[in-house]
Amino acid sequence: MDNYYHEQVTLEKKLPAMIAVLNKNEIQKFFPHDVFVPTHWHRCLEICLLENAEVILQIGNQEYLIDDDFTCINSGVVHSLRARHIKENPHCLIVLISYDFMKTYYPDIDEVFFDLSLKENHDDLKKLYRRLEMLYLQQDQYTYLDINACLFEIFALLLREYKVNKQDIKRKSNKNQDQIKAILTHLHNHYQEPLTLNDMADSFYMSKEHFSRQFHYYVGQTFRDYLAHYRLYKAYEDIIHSDMAIQDIARIHGFSNVKSLIKLFHETYHQTPLQFRKKMSRN
Incomplete structure (x- = not known):
């Protein structure tokens, strides 16, 4: 896509x-x-x-x-x-x-x-x-x-x-649509860095509260949840298609520690990253 x-x-x-x-x-x-x-x-x-x-x-x-x-x-x-x-x-x-x-x-x-x-x-x-x-x-x-x-x-x-x-029909303003696209562009380009809500709000000259409301309205998730799942999405290929250590994958893709990656992966795929890697390798 x-x-x-x-x-x-x-x-x-x-x-x-x-x-x-x-x-x-x-x-x-x-x-x-x-x-x-x-x-x-x-x-x-x-x-x-x-x-x-x-x-x-x-x-x-x-x-x-x-x-x-x-x-x-x-x-x-x-x-x-x-x-x-x-x-x-x-x-x-x-x-x-x-x-x-x-x-x-x-x-x-x-x-x-x-x-x-x-x-x-x-x-x-x-x-x-x-x-x-x-x-x-x-x-x-x-x-x-x-x-x-x-x-x-x-x-x-x-x-x-x-x-x-x-x-x-009633349409949301083009200005807001363009702004959320710019926000997501920035997030996807910098997801490996230690991004915070305050950092993102400051980058787009918005208060933290206004940024949070706009982000949730247009994306359907909180900024924190979206960033975590996007990092998981990017880490998935390395987990499945490489033999890199999970802690290295967590570091490369912006997770604060390996435990947070393992926890989110298990919540999403119902297995640990290593269990899932072995299963996919057998398949």
Whole structure:
């Protein structure tokens, strides 16, 4: 999944989108437990079809349960994700459509967003997604043309059936959205350092109380909890894919001591880091 945590999206060659198909093993590897995908944003429109899986999509302080349905993340929206329950034979098709592509063919894209809740039944969109997946998995040298045609159909359907004009609803101010993006950029760039609430508030010329309220409102977590979980998110790869000592991993990723890393890891994954590393190595 451009920097903030502004997620850099790499598009497919000859396609105005990033496409990924996740099978059972890949989903279970990505969501081993109630895993935390930290708050981030990207310019692409992200619409994913989840089947036989439940996830919690968080946008600001609002949580949405997605159960055997689509997630829809509009361009520039700050969001996070965590798994709630992975059922038998889960399946996920992820599609991120290029902002530049949408802007080219619909110049007013900045004045609208897409809301899938406008319709209870998403069979029309599912039909296009199934065709897109079939094309993506059975490619020849010309299939990219068929995939592009399918992406055009998906975008046209979104505009016809799911488009909402921004001026028609109450929106949080762009200024506050930009500010929280800047705060998260700073946090993600400096998470290995001993950041404090006072440090962050001072950096953005805010009182500690106002900073705390704004952060919780837009991110859905306290600053302290978010920082701890983001450090865990960054430490996870080193725990699983290296033989580094856990105390070294804790130090590298900003934990005050190894005990705090082990405690948070156990609360999240229900095992110690070493137990989980051994389990993943066997798998």
